[in-house]
Amino acid sequence: MTELNPTCRIDSLNQLYDFAATVDVLRLDLLHPVVSGNKWFKLQHYLREAKKGKKALLTFGGAFSNHIVATAAAATGAGLKSIGVIRGEPGPVQSHTLLAAHGYGMQLYHTDRVAYREKIIPAAVCRDYDASHLYPIPEGGYGAKGVTGAGDILRKNKVEKYTHILSAVGTGTTLAGLTMAAGEHQQVVGISALKNSFSLAEEIRHLLPPEKWNAFSLLHDYHFGGYARKTPQLISFMNELYQKTGIPTDFVYTAKSFFAAFHLMQRGYFTASDKILLIHTGGLQGNLSLPKGTLIFG
Ligand SMILES: *Cc1c(COP(=O)(O)O)cnc(C)c1O
Helix, strand or coil, X not given: CCXXXXXXXXXXXXXXXXXXXXXXXXXXXXXXXXXXXXXXXXXXXXXXXXXXXXXXEEEEECXXXXXXXXXXXXXXXXXXXXXXXEEECCCCCCCHHHHHHHHCCCEEEEECHHHHHCCCCCHHHHHHCCHHHEEEECHHHCCHHHHHHHHHHHHCCCCCCCCEEEEEECCCHHHXXXXXXXXXXXXXXXXXXXXXXXXHHHHHHHCCCHHHCCCEEEECCCCCCCCCCCCHHHHXXXXXXXXXXXXXXXXCCXXXXXXHHHHXXXXXXXXXXXXXXXXXXXXXXXXXXXXXXXXXXX
16 A cells, blocks of 8 residues: 555547647556545655554544544555544444554544534543554645645656646645645635535645645635535436546545536636646545446446
C-alpha cells in the first residue's frame, strides 16, 4: 500500500471529443482499486510522522467515507493499527466502505452525531488504547500535512504544460495542496461536491499562506442536489463517459467534476490554447452503495 507509485497515467480526451481546448485526465483512480487516489496522497505525510513511534492511526468519517478506507489500508501497509470513529449509530447493514475498512483491520467505533461534530474520542477507545500510542488524523485528512501530500499530486507528475488544473472538492485539502504546488501560469479550479458550502473558500484559505488566497477558484453549481446526491442525468453522464472513454467515475465526487469540465467546455469557458488537466481523484469504491445495475461498470 505504501509502495504505490505516485506517478499516474495521463489520458487525452481529445481523440474522442470535439473539445476546443486540450483536455487530459490524470488517473489517480488507477493507483489502487479501493483506496481513493487523492486520499492516499493526503495521508502520506501523516503516515511518515505516525511511523516515528505511534502504534495506531485514529481518524473520523461517515459510513461511506473514502478517507476511512484509505486510512485503514494505509495503516496496514505501514504496520500500524487503525481506529475509525464513525458518525452515527450503526445501521442494520454495514456499508461496503466500513466492511472494507474492517477488512483492512480497522477497529470501528460508532458515535452519535453531536459527539461526532465535536470530534470527541469515544470512551471505549480510551479504554482499549493508551492515548499516547495514538496518532490522530483530522477528518478527511484536512490540515497542513494533508496539503503537502496533495501537492505531491502535481509535484510527482509531469504537469507543467497545463494552464488549468481541475479537481473535485470536499474538505478542500486537495485543492489547497494543488494550489500550493501549481505554477504561476496555472489556474486551479475546484468543483464543490457540497451544496451551499459557503465557508469552503474560507476553509481552503485557512490552509494557505495569504499570497495564495486568490490563487484558486471554486464552482458551486455542480453538486447535483448536495453531497452524495445524484440525479438520473448524472448517472447517464457516468455511463456515457465510461462507454466512450473507458473511464469510470464515482457519483459523489469525480462524476460531478467531469460533468462540470464538460459543461464549461460547452459554454466556451476555455479557449483553444488552454490545456486542461482534469484530476480523477478516485473514489470508485463509493459506487458500491448504488443499487446493482445503476452503472454499466463497477
Ligand atoms: C475525498 C475526495 C475528494 C475531496 O477531497 P478534499 O481534499 O476533501 O477536498 C475528491 N474526490 C474524491 C474521489 C474523494 O474521495
